[in-house]
Amino acid sequence: xxxxxHTNPKIVKCISETEHQMDKPSKDIxxxxxxxxxxxxxxxxxxxxxxxELLPGFARATLPITDETINIYQMxxxxxxxxxxxxxxxxxxxxxxxxxxxxxxxxxxxxAGKSGDFLEATAKVTHRSNRxxxxxxxxxxxxxxxxAIGQQVxxxxxxxxxxx
Numbered sequence: 018x019x020x021x022x023h024t025n026p027k028i029v030k031c032i033s034e035t036e037h038q039m040d041k042p043s044k045d046i047x048x049x050x051x052x053x054x055x056x057x058x059x060x061x062x063x064x065x066x067x068x069x070e071l072l073p074g075f076a077r078a079t080l081p082i083t084d085e086t087i088n089i090y091q092m093x094x095x096x097x098x099x100x101x102x103x104x105x106x107x108x109x110x111x112x113x114x115x116x117x118x119x120x121x122x123x124x125x126x127x128x129a130g131k132s133g134d135f136l137e138a139t140a141k142v143t144h145r146s147n148r149x150x151x152x153x154x155x156x157x158x159x160x161x162x163x164x165a166i167g168q169q170v171x172x173x174x175x176x177x178x179x180x181x
Contacts, residue, residue, distance in 0.1 A: 041073050042073055042112060042113055042114040043114075046114040047071050047072070047073070047112060050071060050108065050111050050112060050114070051068060051071045051108070054068045054071075054104070054107060054108050054111070055067065055068050058104065058107070060100070061078075061100065061104050064080065064085070064086055064097060064100060065080055065081050065083065065086070066078055066079070066080045066100055066101050066104045067079050067080075068104060068105070068108050071108050071109075071112055072112065073112050073113065074109055074112055074113070074141060074142035074145075075109055075112070075139070075140070075141050075142070076104075076105045076106070076107075076108035076109040076112065076139070076140050077105060077137060077138070077139050077140075078101050078102075078104040078105040078108065078137070078138045078140075079101065079135065079136065079137050079138075080097060080100070080101040080135075080136045080138075081134075081135050081136075082097065082130050082131065082132055082133065082134040082135070082136060083132055084132050086132075087131070087132050091131065091132065092129040092130060092131060093129065093130030093131065093132075093134060093136070093164075095124075095126060097136075098124070098126065098130065098136065098156055098164060098165050099122075099124055099165075101136050101137075101138040101156060102122075102124060102138045102140065102154045102156050102165060102167060102169075103119070103122065103169070104138070105138040105139060105140035105154055106119065106122065106140040106152045106154055106169040106171070107119070108140070109140040109141060109142050109152055110140075110142060110150055110152055110169070110171040112142075113145075113173075115173050115174070115175075116173070116174040117150065117171045117172065117173050117174065118171065118172050118174065119169055119170070119171055119172075120149075120170045120171060120172050121169070121170045122167060122168070122169040122170070123167050123168055123169075124165050124166075124167035125165060125166050125167055126164070126165050127163055127164055127165055127166065128158075128162050128163065128164045128165075129164075130158055130164055134158045134159060135158065135159040136156055136157070136158055136164065137156070137157055137158075137159075138154055138155070138156045139154060139155055139157075140152050140153070140154040140169070141153055141154070145173075147173070148172060148173050148175075149170065149171070149172060149173070150170070150171040150172075150173060151168060151169075151170055151171075152168065152169040152170075152171060153166075153167075153168050154166065154167055154168070154169065
């Protein structure tokens with residue numbers, strides 16, 4: 018699995034320990050979440066974001082940059098880059114079969130995109146407690162250029178998952 022790459026040994030250790038602590042959802046739960054994200058996230062559909070991979074605590078989403086997702090400087094709009102990252106985080110956070118919502122997200126834009134680029138966001142849950150989780154993400158273009166990195170803090174809602 019090609020995911021977020023860390024050079025900090027403390028972060029690598031944290032990810033490794035967290036993976037062992039997390040419950041592994043069934044394939045049926047993962048499929049239901051995958052289908053729900055792609056079917057019900059109408060904003061993402063409107064701009065062209067697609068969830069393409071979902072594993073426990075990990076997700077990958079894509080977005081083609083078009084003339085409809087660029088800014089006044091003919092660069093990929095920051096909101097479009099943020100949105101593909103947010104979709105990957107949404108799926109990764111919800112991949113445990115328990116409803117999760119974002120509390121906070123930060124993003125660092127590192128390179129500009131342009132119309133014709135194809136973006137891929139990967140998100141990985143790096144910490145999970147009873148109620149709070151931390152997701153780290155990155156966004157790359159079709160050439161592998163790192164365009165953005167960031168983190169999202171999520172809140173795990175208690176109760177039964179929404180099965181609509």
